[in-house]
Amino acid sequence: MTQETVLILDFGSQYAQLIARRIREAGVYSEILPFNTSWKEIEARHPMGIVLSGGPDSVFAEGAPHPEKELYDFQGPLLGICYGMQLMAHHYGGKVSPSQNREYGKAILQIVDGSPLFQDLPKKTEVWMSHGDRIETLPPDFVVIGRSENALAGMAHEDRKIYGIQFHPEVVHTPCGKQILKNFLLEICKCRADWTMSSFAESAVTEISAQIGQSQAVCGLSGGVDSTVAATLVDRAIGDRLTCIFVDNGLLRKNEFEEVLQELQEKLSLNVVGVDAGREFLEPLAGVEDPEAKRKIIGEQFIRVFEREAKKLGGIQFLVQGTLYPDVIESVSVLGPSATIKSHHNVGGLPEKMNLSLVEPLKNLFKDEVRRVGQELGLPESLIQRQPFPGPGLSVRIIGEVTEARLYTLREADKIVEQEIKGADLYAKIWQSFAVLLPVKSVGVMGDERTYENVIAIRAVHSVDGMTADWVPLPHELLGRISSRIVNEVRGVNRVVYDVSSKPPSTIEWE
Numbered sequence: 001m002t003q004e005t006v007l008i009l010d011f012g013s014q015y016a017q018l019i020a021r022r023i024r025e026a027g028v029y030s031e032i033l034p035f036n037t038s039w040k041e042i043e044a045r046h047p048m049g050i051v052l053s054g055g056p057d058s059v060f061a062e063g064a065p066h067p068e069k070e071l072y073d074f075q076g077p078l079l080g081i082c083y084g085m086q087l088m089a090h091h092y093g094g095k096v097s098p099s100q101n102r103e104y105g106k107a108i109l110q111i112v113d114g115s116p117l118f119q120d121l122p123k124k125t126e127v128w129m130s131h132g133d134r135i136e137t138l139p140p141d142f143v144v145i146g147r148s149e150n151a152l153a154g155m156a157h158e159d160r161k162i163y164g165i166q167f168h169p170e171v172v173h174t175p176c177g178k179q180i181l182k183n184f185l186l187e188i189c190k191c192r193a194d195w196t197m198s199s200f201a202e203s204a205v206t207e208i209s210a211q212i213g214q215s216q217a218v219c220g221l222s223g224g225v226d227s228t229v230a231a232t233l234v235d236r237a238i239g240d241r242l243t244c245i246f247v248d249n250g251l252l253r254k255n256e257f258e259e260v261l262q263e264l265q266e267k268l269s270l271n272v273v274g275v276d277a278g279r280e281f282l283e284p285l286a287g288v289e290d291p292e293a294k295r296k297i298i299g300e301q302f303i304r305v306f307e308r309e310a311k312k313l314g315g316i317q318f319l320v321q322g323t324l325y326p327d328v329i330e331s332v333s334v335l336g337p338s339a340t341i342k343s344h345h346n347v348g349g350l351p352e353k354m355n356l357s358l359v360e361p362l363k364n365l366f367k368d369e370v371r372r373v374g375q376e377l378g379l380p381e382s383l384i385q386r387q388p389f390p391g392p393g394l395s396v397r398i399i400g401e402v403t404e405a406r407l408y409t410l411r412e413a414d415k416i417v418e419q420e421i422k423g424a425d426l427y428a429k430i431w432q433s434f435a436v437l438l439p440v441k442s443v444g445v446m447g448d449e450r451t452y453e454n455v456i457a458i459r460a461v462h463s464v465d466g467m468t469a470d471w472v473p474l475p476h477e478l479l480g481r482i483s484s485r486i487v488n489e490v491r492g493v494n495r496v497v498y499d500v501s502s503k504p505p506s507t508i509e510w511e
């Protein structure tokens with residue numbers, strides 16, 4: 001049975017990823033493609049339907065993004081959202097007028113006609129509207145299916161299954177949005193909607209077997225959920241022909257190397273080589289304070305260690321990576337397909353240097369989907385719920401020089417943060433929570449004596465994908481407990497502060 005796919009053409013919408021998530025939540029596999037993807041490439045994916053996303057432009061703007069014309073002759077269903085709707089209205093012969101102001105905000109959608117797109121919706125419902133250009137006259141044979149106070153909110157050509165809506169069904173401010181997308185997928189595209197994480201895991205294993213054949217593969221494991229799920233899928237496909245390499249770079253958290261190694265080997269039965277390489281990282285880091293210089297050293301050492309270990313194994317042709325979908329989407333695809341693809345800072349440089357082919361079984365998934373695959377594969381919950389941890393480890397949380405003594409201080413403080421956050425049942429609800437060692441000393445008083453010691457900052461953020469983040473208003477009692485435990489239990493720290501910055505303008509890690 002072939003996999004049903006609904007494609008999203010991205011015209012520069014900040015919500016393109018959200019549309020994909022909603023469609024997948026409804027059980028249909030969905031991918032985002034740049035608006036100017038060739039029609040041949042689109043057709044080759046046999047989409048059950050195509051969504052034209054919103055975008056910041058006016059259809060009249062110079063250089064406004066347009067798809068290849070063949071799109072409009074697609075025999076399957078089309079759904080245009082905002083800009084996507086304007087494009088359609090314009091193309092199919094309606095009259096669209098430019099407007100001076102774009103308007104965003106809550107509006108009431110009033111359903112005009114019994115369109116299948118609005119099936120099971122109340123006659124009036126709140127939607128998140130965005131309108132720039134105005135549709136003055138509908139294209140021939142189109143009908144109005146929804147209105148708002150200020151705008152035409154929906155149009156349709158029911159026979160040709162072409163739909164346009166002026167509001168965003170993918171955002172939470174449109175409470176019936178999920179139902180609208182579901183109607184599009186089930187009633188209009190006639191999808192079976194049977195895309196689940198277990199069906200994903202099954203087909204991923206088959207694909208990996210076909211890709212790797214009888215060859216050997218290596219995987220750099222970090223103990224994080226992405227690389228572990230990727231390795232487990234490949235392990236299911238090729239078994240012992242996969243060797244995982246887990247490098248202790250000396251920058252891991254307290255007892256992390258031993259605990260993770262044990263878990264990977266015993267609970268997951270993965271074929272893992274643990275490499276104790278702490279000194280190889282810490283020696284070149286001595287005396288280095290600049291954040292970028294630190295990252296560079298760590299990246300280079302990682303490549304060196306990894307290459308050496310892989311060479312020892314011999315005959316390797318494939319490298320497994322836990323790359324996720326947000327890493328590979330061309331998020332600013334309106335600027336052209338070649339614009340910014342985020343570089344994978346974890347393993348940057350490895351494939352080119354080592355002449356290995358990449359296996360990236362998770363490259364079409366979002367983080368929460370990867371966690372669900374992990375559950376399907378029976379990975380322990382403790383592993384699935386692990387918060388992300390950066391490749392350069394604690395080095396980006398020790399501001400300034402990384403030394404054994406400072407690593408010790410941070411590890412002890414970090415352990416307390418983790419214990420307390422877990423104790424408050426917040427660990428799995430927060431994207432990341434951790435301690436940072438600052439390069440300042442401050443005056444304190446302990447047992448009638450003046451102290452002049454280190455400062456620890458606590459950081460806790462909510463995030464969906466790490467691209468943006470909000471600081472978490474942790475309960476005051478919890479902050480108080482963390483602070484007094486750190487000051488009492490970690491020698492050399494006499495002050496704890498809480499980081500209340502969001503990203504942007506700050507970043508999640510301090511370096």
Ligand code: XMP
Binds near residue numbers: 345503509511
């Ligand atoms: P920033 O600090 O840029 O981090 O807001 C965003 C997310 O990425 C993680 N991070 C990294 N992960 N290698 C990684 O594997 C890195 O060099 C790296 N730097 C930051 C960070 O923990 C956060 O989740």
